[in-house]
Amino acid sequence: MDSQKKTIVITGASQGIGEGLANAFLERNYNVVATSRKISARFPYGVSDTVALVDGDIADPATATRIAAIAVERFGSIDALINNAGIYLSKPFLEYTLEDFRKLSSINLENFLHLTQLAVKQMLAQKTGGSVVNIGASTADHPIAGVNASVAMITKGGIHPSPKASRWNTHERESASTSWLPASSTRQCITVGQRIS
Secondary structure (H helix, E strand, C coil): CCCCCCEEEEECCCCHHHHHHHHHHHHCCCEEEEEECCHHHHCCCCCECCEEEEECCCCCHHHHHHHHHHHHHHHCCCCEEEECCCCCCCCCHHHCCHHHHHHHHHHHHHHHHHHHHHHHHHHHHHCCCEEEEEECCHHHHCCCCCCCCHHHHHHHHHHCCHHHHHHHHHHCCCCCCEEECCCCCCEEEEEECCCCC
8 A cells, every 4th residue: 555645436437427537546646446336347447556446336335335445445545535426317207206216316315425424434534634526417506408307406416515514514523624615516525624636
């Protein structure tokens, strides 16, 4: 373990934004814990000294526990968490089922709660600070006419207020200093203690 390297945990890292972020951090010599349902089969860099791949359903709290444990066991820290995982299900509002809502909620909201709590606890224990970045959906705040995604946006946009609320909750802790960083409607950041560079 290189104690000078920062460790970034990225959910939904097998494609799109998540894959791009994982590659960018690896190119900049960070340790990366990349996760998705089948990340081992999809991630082009494979396993190396600076990357740990964690397969699993992010909606399952056991997956969050495994991700946090692997980050700490393998690299010794969690310095940033990027909550990127999410699903999108488009259909007219009257056609959404309770099962659709539960699936969207478990992946888009519950995964945020499970993993973010573990990451922030680790950041506080480290006393070196850290960041949590949430990738949301701009259409939650700025709907597009004709796009049938109201229920999906309720869940994916549900993480948007979290930085403001978390600031107040973690600010009470002696070892945490959190701040709201102004951002676009598609990303929000919680900074715990010192920010990573």
